[in-house]
Amino acid sequence: MPGPERSLPSAGSYGPQHGSRSCDCHALDPDLSPPTGLAVRAASPYLRRKLGVALHALDWEPEWRGEAALLTPAVPERLRTLLEAFSPTERPELSAAPWDGAEVDPWQAAPLERWVRRLLSGWFTAASQALEFHMQPVVALASGQVYGYEALVRARWQGDLIGAGALLDAAAARGQHRAFDALARRTAIRQVYPQLAPEQVLFINFAPGVVYDPNICLRTTFEACREVGADFGRLLFEVTESESFPDLKLLASILERYRAEGAQVALDDLGAGHTSLTYLAALRPDLVKLDRDLIRNLHGDDARVPLVQALIRYAHDLGIRTVAEGVETAQELRLVTELGADYAQGYLLGRPAPSPVGPAGS
Numbered sequence: 001m002p003g004p005e006r007s008l009p010s011a012g013s014y015g016p017q018h019g020s021r022s023c024d025c026h027a028l029d030p031d032l033s034p035p036t037g038l039a040v041r042a043a044s045p046y047l048r049r050k051l052g053v054a055l056h057a058l059d060w061e062p063e064w065r066g067e068a069a070l071l072t073p074a075v076p077e078r079l080r081t082l083l084e085a086f087s088p089t090e091r092p093e094l095s096a097a098p099w100d101g102a103e104v105d106p107w108q109a110a111p112l113e114r115w116v117r118r119l120l121s122g123w124f125t126a127a128s129q130a131l132e133f134h135m136q137p138v139v140a141l142a143s144g145q146v147y148g149y150e151a152l153v154r155a156r157w158q159g160d161l162i163g164a165g166a167l168l169d170a171a172a173a174r175g176q177h178r179a180f181d182a183l184a185r186r187t188a189i190r191q192v193y194p195q196l197a198p199e200q201v202l203f204i205n206f207a208p209g210v211v212y213d214p215n216i217c218l219r220t221t222f223e224a225c226r227e228v229g230a231d232f233g234r235l236l237f238e239v240t241e242s243e244s245f246p247d248l249k250l251l252a253s254i255l256e257r258y259r260a261e262g263a264q265v266a267l268d269d270l271g272a273g274h275t276s277l278t279y280l281a282a283l284r285p286d287l288v289k290l291d292r293d294l295i296r297n298l299h300g301d302d303a304r305v306p307l308v309q310a311l312i313r314y315a316h317d318l319g320i321r322t323v324a325e326g327v328e329t330a331q332e333l334r335l336v337t338e339l340g341a342d343y344a345q346g347y348l349l350g351r352p353a354p355s356p357v358g359p360a361g362s
Contacts, residue, residue: 025178025210025217028128034119035098037072038079039065040112043093047086051094054085070099076119083116117173124170127155127162128180131187134352135195138203138323138345139359141337146359148201148236150345151188152352178210182217186224193230195356203236203266208250214257222261232262236287240268252283266323270311281318288315290341292326298335305335312340 042048048067055062055069058081062069071079083091097109135149155162171180185204193202211217225232237258239251255265266287267279280288294308308324315322324336327346336344349359
């Protein structure tokens with residue numbers, strides 16, 4: 001057993017955590033050197049046999065220490081090929097820990113799949129220092145004017161533009177999802193808010209699972225708002241992944257903390273299961289977004305029309321405004337307008353762009 005003097009390392013680093021701060025969401029951890037090798041362990045005799053066969057097929061004849069295969073060097077592409085020999089159901093049963101050629105560090109044991117994603121995202125720390133945001137308009141259907149813009153995170157690295165999915169996946173693989181989410185919020189406020197016209201609203205995404213305590217974790221977000229002189233009434237914080245965050249009490253406290261500053265809040269993906277009607281009634285956000293799968297290819301005889309209409313009516317009965325997401329055709333736009341949606345967002349009205357643009361065709 002490790003001695004009591006050793007502290008648990010940061011989940012996002014390759015080595016022990018250095019320094020301290022009030023919350024691990026306030027800054028990204030430094031990117032330490034990748035391990036020399038990995039000690040890979042399978043959870044069952046069947047998977048251990050399969051691991052041995054897969055290693056042999058790759059001409060990889062490692063030293064074994066007990067039930068662990070000591071793989072060196074830790075070449076991410078080769079490890080990815082090894083992982084592909086296992087089904088998605090089997091992969092979580094493979095774990096790995098850093099091996100320096102002499103000792104295995106059990107403190108940093110994690111699923112092999114996560115280690116592969118971590119090693120393949122060596123660009124993450126540098127890219128996180130070069131975040132930029134594309135802006136997609138949200139249009140008020142009654143007036144046809146831009147109500148606000150959703151800030152969508154991107155990053156520049158070695159001339160390439162990295163999208164939100166890759167950034168978020170890399171952050172999660174490195175245990176940096178809390179710090180990255182907070183960094184993205186701060187950067188969106190600093191970069192995008194000053195570009196907006198008066199009265200336009202900035203939509204800022206955040207995952208509620210990254211917040212331990214709203215009074216601590218949101219502090220740097222509010223500091224960024226004050227740095228740019230933001231009118232909090234023109235900031236709207238949009239919850240993503242609300243279904244996968246079952247702590248309704250904590251989620252309510254996060255939304256109330258935003259509202260205490262004067263900001264608006266929204267839930268995403270109503271109708272997809274990610275935002276249930278229970279959440280809607282309990283949290284009473286200012287806005288809710290209808291899931292794009294409800295809107296895609298919507299037509300007059302579509303069986304989804306009564307459902308969309310009922311969801312809009314239910315939200316309005318609770319005093320919640322609605323946004324139809326994923327509007328790509330004139331027919332979809334006409335229908336969501338007739339069904340009573342307050343706002344719309346989608347490629348028909350404007351694709352994400354580095355600077356503010358009005359509705360397409362305006």
